[in-house]
Amino acid sequence: MTDIVINDLSKMYGGKRVLDCVAMHIADGEFIAVLGPSGCGKTTLLRLLAGFETPDEGTIQLGDRIVSSREANVPPEKRNIGIVFQNYALWPHMSVADNVGYALKIAGASSQERQQRSRDALAVVGMENLAERAPSDLSGGQRQRVALARCLAAKPSVMLLDEPLANLDVHLRAAMENEFVRFHRHTGATMVYITHDQSEAMALADRIAVIDRGRLVQFDRPRDLYREPQSEMVARFIGNxxxxxxxxxxxxxxxxxxxxxxxxxxxxxxxxxxxxxxxxxxxxxxxxxxxxxxxxxxxxxxxxxxxxxxxxxxxxxxxxxxxxxxxxxxxxxxxxxxxxxxxxxxxxxxxxxxxx
Amino acid sequence: MPALLPKAEWVVLGLLVIFVAGLSFAPLLRLAITAIAPAGVIDLGHVAELLWKKKVLTASTNTLVVALVSTILAMVLGTIAAALTVLTDMRFKTAWVFAFVLPLMIPPQVTALAWVQAFSPSSPVLGLLGLSLHDGGRHPLYSPGGIILLLGFYHAPLVFLTVRAALRRLPAELVEAARAAGATSWPLIFTIILPLARAGLFAGAALAFVSSISNFGIQAMLGIPARYPTLITLIYQQMNSYGPSALADMAVLALLLSTLTIVGVAVSGWLGQRGDVRVDGIGRSLEIRLGRWRPVVEAASWLFIVLTMALPLSALVATSLVNGFGQELSWKTLTLVNYANALVHQASIRNAFLTSLLLTSVTVAILMVVSLFMAYFIVWKRGPLVRLLHLFSELAYALPGIILAVAMILFFLKPLPFLGFSIYGTVWIILAAYLSSFLALALRPVLGGFAQIDRAMEEAAQVAGAGFLARMHDVIIPLVAPAAVAGGVMVFMSALNEIQVSILLVSSNARTIGPMVVFLEEGGSSTLAAAVGCLMIVAVLILMLVATRFSRYLPKGVLPWQN
Known part of the structure; x- marks a missing residue:
């Protein structure tokens, strides 16, 4: 069971509060979108969840373990999380298969198991034929799929997605949205999806956390956000x-x-x-x-x-x-x-x- | 910096701190303390008394005169060269740039030797041309003018490189806007282009100034026979005469020289940044048509190369091929005996070559590893401690090599703790000085390499579970390796023939090849010195050739001689 409990989380940069007392509870297997205008602190939230930053106040709990607090920070490599980066961050000097199998190699899996599992992961995103290619030979959509497969192969308990569609063409986005939904069903992982695009968030997420100027202003199902905004900011931001x-x-x-x-x-x-x-x-x-x-x-x-x-x-x-x-x-x-x-x-x- | 670094990172950072603290920070601190408080208490009276001595005053004035005037000469030559190659339609630019930058790669003591031989009364080259200087009287280059001329020529490529970089960054729109406003070529250059490239010009000036102050090769080869003492030749001569007992006084002179260096850098930084005109853009190449002046400009630019490079170098080669200095080169006098002596018969020269090669290889190997880790912390982790490490590595590189040598002697003269012996007088002190002096040079391309790769590459490996060393090995090093190799090439070329650092550190059982030329020339073996100089140039040319051959694997723009 990996639910995520965020308690009164705050983060300062140079005296400015970029995250201010954010509290939320994300259930195991839930697909959450974190939505907000650029500069609202949503990327900081992702980096705190991943462990790249330490909070100034508050805690983050993954499952029954406190991973982030002012006193102690479990490093990202020990959190069993997966991230799909905005620009994919595929390692250019490794083949697609090596990219996907890297986490298994680090974990010390046998080369046979590694091959099997990276092939399976690539099959989920329909990329098994391109396993030996270099990332530079792939199109944007293909790179995105490899990044997903890389995340999948590691079997993380929590997946963080950082504006994964921001660098894709409009017509590819719709296809990838379907891919994410299918992917979520397939893995059952808890997913946190960062975006500034509300239609993306509405289409994908079970619940949406709207963040404005570092504060969590509303955390609700898409329908409730649209019909029953709790503040003027949400009312204006959602659905024009x-x-x-x-x-x-x-x-x-x-x-x-x-x-x-x-x-x-x-x-x-x-x-x-x-x-x-x-x-x-x-x-x-x-x-x-x-x-x-x-x-x-x-x-x-x-x-x-x-x-x-x-x-x-x-x-x-x-x-x-x-x-x-x-x-x-x-x-x-x-x-x-x-x-x-x-x-x-x-x-x-x-x-x-x-x-x- | 995150408050809590994982263990492996702490260990590596700790090793880097020990490296920089032990090789740069502590020796320089020791130097400063020795200068200001030789007996343990601050004694500025002693400092003032020493600085007020006539000898020191003269040497300081000479240093300033030589450095300032040669810097102006280098600025004029370097700017003209950069303007010609970037802005005009001059032909054969690639070859010309190579020839113009080449002198920078040749060790200064060899350059000085070549010029001395080109203008000696019995010059083989002038002789061939039917010219000769009258016998007797002093050699024309053994003079302040000679030193200034050679330093100016030697450092013009430094200004050229920075001005060229600035000119290439100029946004084409600014130039096009000026053209639309009616500016023709020449007003355009003087009213728009050069003012906008000012930051580059003064960055080059700072480099030229610092390099002139610390250019031991030229100052020693010309200044000592001319009896025109500068601060570094004064330090060198005093150390030669009195040995380590002069160290305390030398520390004061070294501190004075450091102050001059730092003030020079600060002033040109201020001049370059005043009324900030930094511009950045992708410059489209601007071509000013030289029209009917083109052949004239081209001829003049190649004549410059012939006079400043081909002429002295051919004199050097000619001298190296005759038996005794002053002999005319002909088929009858042609001999390879000097080369045979240098490479085979004279054990001391042969050993010096080997020592330099070995020292340089070890330095390059260590510094490539150190710079990879250090650049990681400087670019991605930051924090005050890391900034301090960076600052001291830069300081050890920017300060004249002879200062670093004095600091090293002060620091390493006493036997090492636990080991019980002193490394002074061995190759180890030279290695320590090389590691300290060239760290910044190895570091620079790697810093650029790190700045170019996306931090997410590392973060992706981190969430895949890879610890610090695994990330370094699997992801980061493969990505920045070309930059580290480029740094290694630059260190190799600089360290192999260097003279400033090792001139005070060499001893009878640890000699490097750089100072050999000076010793041989001082000892009257001019023809042998010329042969050694030629061999050093050959070594440099081979290195350049190899590096050029592999340049497509290196980051763009790290090999300065490429257009």
Whole structure:
């Protein structure tokens, strides 16, 4: 059983806190994505998990063993972890098979066992025919697969993946995403996947940890992150969310009635939501639409219309709050002139809980 | 540096600390203490009294004059050479660059000997050309002017290399922007290109200054007969006359010389960086068309090579092929007896060749290993201790070799603890000095090699379970080995014929080949000295050839003579 318990982990660089009291519990066999804008501290978290850095506060526990603390640090070579590096880090002076079998060689496996297991690992990623090639002869996607196989052959209890798709072409990414899912099912290893790309994280992970400026802001299933963001940052970061201010929050069963630009709407809210004079509301683009004739909406002035093929993206300024720009998707066949005034309906929203 | 290093890393780091502390830090510290506090208490009065002596004042002034003026000469020549080869459409650049940089590879004492023979009244070469200097009177090169001229020629390639590197880094857009603004070739060079290459120019100037101050070969070969003492020749002569009893006073002179060196480096660093104009980019090659001036420029540049290299070297060869100094070279006088003496009959010369070869090989082997590990810590682990190790290895290289020799004698004169004997007067003290002096030279290409490989290569091996030594052996060394070999080549070429470090350390039972030329020339065996000099040049040429042959395996740009 290798679950990962991270306790109040902090790391400073030159007086700056790059990780601040991060705590999470990752279950054995879970696929976790760590998501955040660049410079948020997610790579530091990976390096702490791997053992390349020591924490200034807090601990990391792998299984029942504390591997990182201020006092003692189990070195990376003794942690039984695997890493897939962003640039693959294949050793250029070794063949593909030697790369994959290196951890076994270090562990003192017999050469027969080594060959067998590296061939098996290469077979999992469909690369068994290229075992004798040099890494420099491979394409980007092939190198990525070799890096995965290298990780697999070592049978690590935890696999760390550091933006593994960042250096690949867009069309290769989709194929590799499938590869990762299959790979996770095959190995059952606990996987921690670092990325700044939310669609990647959404597609792959059981749960996503969103990190912002060194702090863990939310750790939830993709669906909950999207539908029930716990902070404005998450609401904006996930799925191009939009945030607006609403008045007069009145909890109502498992929802709440709020006043959006003077008109009452029923939106989702957490059960413990209190009566408040104002709150911030998370609204996704898909939850906004042009009002049907006769339907009651709020007014907006069209700023710009961008043709996107299957829909038109309409950017507009809210008439009641002229500094607020929102975006909705309109059917591509509806002509909307710029500077026109439109009526907008909101069909779904989520009251962002008041900050603790 | 991570707070907790695994054990193997601690052991290696500990060995590196012992290496640098024992061979660089402790001897230099001992030198400084001996200079300032010869009797155990700080005695600056004694220092001042010594420095105020007329002899020392004269030598200091001479040193400064010679170093400064020759540096200016080297800057002018090196910059012109770099501008011609990088910026213009001159033809046969590769050959010319090789010929221009070659003198740097020839030991300075041999260069000085060649020039002395080229301009001696009975010069075989001048004789062939139908010229001759009048007999009697002093040799024209036995003068401050002669020293300055030779030092300037000798160090011009140093400036050339740094300016060339700076010119090649110049972003082409800056030049194109100036052209678009209407600048034609010559204004372009003086208003845009050279100001932007200033950092390179002053880096070269610093090198030329330091090398001039510490160039024992030329200063001794010309300065001693000219009775024009400089600080290093003064130290050499005093040590020769008084032996180790003069050490305390020599320590003061060595400290003075170190101060001059460090001040020189600091001043040119400041001049180069003032109003920071560092630029970095991939320079596209700019070609200024010389047009109808091209043949003239080419002729002039080759004439320079003929005058500064071909002429003196052919004089050296001619001298080495005759029986007695002053004989004219002809079919009748042609003899190989000097070479036979050098290689076979004279045991002392033969042994000196072998000693140098052996010492150099051992030095290269040890330093390649040390530099691989040390570069690992310097580039990837950092930390104050590691920085200190780097600083002292650089200091031992930058300080004039003769200073290091004085420090070594001071440190190793007493019998070693536990072993009970002194290594002074044996080859071991020379080996110790070589290891100290050339560590930085071996280290530089390796540092570059480490900077070029992705740290993730090591980290990947680490998560695969490999400990420090396994990672070194399996992953890191195969990747940086070419850089270590390049460092080894540079050390080999520098150490094989060097004179500055070993001149004070050689004894009757431990001689290296570098100082041999000086001893032979001082002893009046000019023809034998010329033969030994020629053999040293041949050795250098063979090394260059071998290195060039394998250059595609070496990191780009480590062999200075390649264009």
């Amino acid at each position: 969310g939009q945030v607006l201010t609403v008045q007069d929050v009145r909890p109502d069963a498992e929802a709440a009635i709020v006043s959006i630009f003077g008109k009452d709407h029923r939106v989702r809210a957490r059960r413990s939501e209190q009566v408040r004079s104002s709150a911030r509301l998370s609204v996704h683009t898909s939850a906004m639409r042009l009002a049907q004739p006769g339907e009651d909406g709020f007014a907006g002035k069209v700023e710009r219309v961008i043709y996107r093929g299957n829909h038109s993206q309409v950017d507009f300024l809210v008439t009641a709050e002229p500094d607020l720009q929102l975006t909705l998707h309109a059917p591509a066949d509806v002509a909307i002139p710029s500077d026109d005034t439109i009526q907008v309906c909101i069909s779904d929203g989520w009251v962002i809980p008041a900050a603790a």
